[in-house]
Amino acid sequence: MGLLDDGVWRDIPRSTDTKKTGGQFVRKPSQFRNWITADGSPGPSGEGGFAAEADRYHLYVSLACPWAHRTLIFRKLKKLEDMIGVSIVDPAALEDGWVFNEAYPDPLFGLEHFYELYLRVDQHYSGRVTVPTLWDKQRETIVSNESSEIIRMFNSAFDGLTGSDLDFYPEPLRGAIDTINEPVYARINNGVYRTGFATSQEAYEEAFTGLFQTLDELDGRLASQRYLVGNRLTEADWRLFTTLIRFDAVYFGHFKCNLRRIADYANLSGYIRDLYQVPGVKETVDIEQIKRHYYYSHESINPTRIVPLGPILDFDAPHGRDRFPAKGRPG
Numbered sequence: 001m002g003l004l005d006d007g008v009w010r011d012i013p014r015s016t017d018t019k020k021t022g023g024q025f026v027r028k029p030s031q032f033r034n035w036i037t038a039d040g041s042p043g044p045s046g047e048g049g050f051a052a053e054a055d056r057y058h059l060y061v062s063l064a065c066p067w068a069h070r071t072l073i074f075r076k077l078k079k080l081e082d083m084i085g086v087s088i089v090d091p092a093a094l095e096d097g098w099v100f101n102e103a104y105p106d107p108l109f110g111l112e113h114f115y116e117l118y119l120r121v122d123q124h125y126s127g128r129v130t131v132p133t134l135w136d137k138q139r140e141t142i143v144s145n146e147s148s149e150i151i152r153m154f155n156s157a158f159d160g161l162t163g164s165d166l167d168f169y170p171e172p173l174r175g176a177i178d179t180i181n182e183p184v185y186a187r188i189n190n191g192v193y194r195t196g197f198a199t200s201q202e203a204y205e206e207a208f209t210g211l212f213q214t215l216d217e218l219d220g221r222l223a224s225q226r227y228l229v230g231n232r233l234t235e236a237d238w239r240l241f242t243t244l245i246r247f248d249a250v251y252f253g254h255f256k257c258n259l260r261r262i263a264d265y266a267n268l269s270g271y272i273r274d275l276y277q278v279p280g281v282k283e284t285v286d287i288e289q290i291k292r293h294y295y296y297s298h299e300s301i302n303p304t305r306i307v308p309l310g311p312i313l314d315f316d317a318p319h320g321r322d323r324f325p326a327k328g329r330p331g
Contacts, residue, residue: 001093001297007124009115011095023200024207025193030146031127036134036153038160043153050136050143052157054083057143058108059150060117060133062098063286064091064293066189066242067147068132072284073238074154077330079162084154089114089131091293097129108137118142148181151235166330168235176229177236184228184236187214189243196255196301204256212259215268222267226274226324233328237275244272248311249287250294254301273319279331287313 002011018025035043040051059075061068075084087106089098098114100106111117115129121141134143134150144150155168169177187210194207218240221228228236243251244262251257263269276282295307 001097001128002095003128004115004118004125006126007119007122009096009113018197018199018203021203023198023203025197025203027190027193028128030130030144032133032142032145033149034143035149036143036157038157043149045149046144049139052161053138054161055085056136056138057083058085058087058135058137060087060089060114060131060135062089062091062093062131062293063284063289065131066246067130069242069245069284070147070238071132071134071150071154073242073281074151074168076280076284077168077278078154078158078164078166080154080158083158083161091289091296093293093297098131108135148185148239151238155235166328168233168238168328170232170234170328173229173232173234177234180228180236181239183214184218184240187211188218189239192243192247192251192255192257195257196251196298208257208259211257215260215262215265219265219267222271226271226321226326231325231327233278233326241272241275244268245276245285245315246290246294249291249313253308254294254298270319270321273315273317274321276315277319278329282315285315 002009004010032046034046034050036050036052036057037043037048038052040049042048059071061072063069072086075081075086085107087108088104090101090104096113100111100114109117109120114131117133117135118125118129130145132147132150133145135141136143144153152169159165191207191211191214195204195211198204198207218228225231227233228240247257248261248263252261262272276285291307295302296305299305
């Protein structure tokens, strides 16, 4: 995966970045941080003028990407599919980055390369070109490419149009949600990447240790409650879910996160099946595209680009989590 440098695409491997950080993978912050709000007033960052309206916004995603997967889940569960269109890039991201083709066309502009969307905003853009990206068809610009903020927009901004009362970030629980989100992001969501893209033994072991310490802690937490924040299904669960659903198929082997599988955890294994079985969620999961992207795109990790046929995964199996009470669960 490369980047745009003053409007010019350059195929620069991620390993180049780690040479400056002692072998550690450091994720660059998102550059577009505007917010859609119910009335178009400014959000916590960026500028105003992005009002919640039907058929105004378009979401660009990869089915392989865990960050994009979050937004697809919220789009599905918040019943925004008729209001917000979606484009899916090819799962293989090679020297030209994310691309469109006959199998994965771009319905808005007929683009060939995803980075061309960023150049429509700024012909001299410099930086990574990432999914998810939320596009405003009215102003012809990018609203946001920060998944954690897109899901919060989807959670509440359109409620006046849809009549939805489903809330994954309820006011009384926001402190608890933010508190658990912090280690989940640092040590698990981003932790698998810090482990897999590390280019020194020390950086790898540090990320690996933090990853499994946190998984162990969460497995213990889920021994006595259904979800991360008690008995209420929240944003925190969906942020964790998109990493866990990929773990045994990809991160365990490809990213060398191989101390334990999620299937080896007594509580996390049932928890992931519980979330997968929420009505509508399984339609957002495509394990074949997930494997195709990681094993085929990361040539520095898997130079043969052989995509494994396994493992056998059965997310439809009984989860046993209904022994705990549950609130805020769709369906």
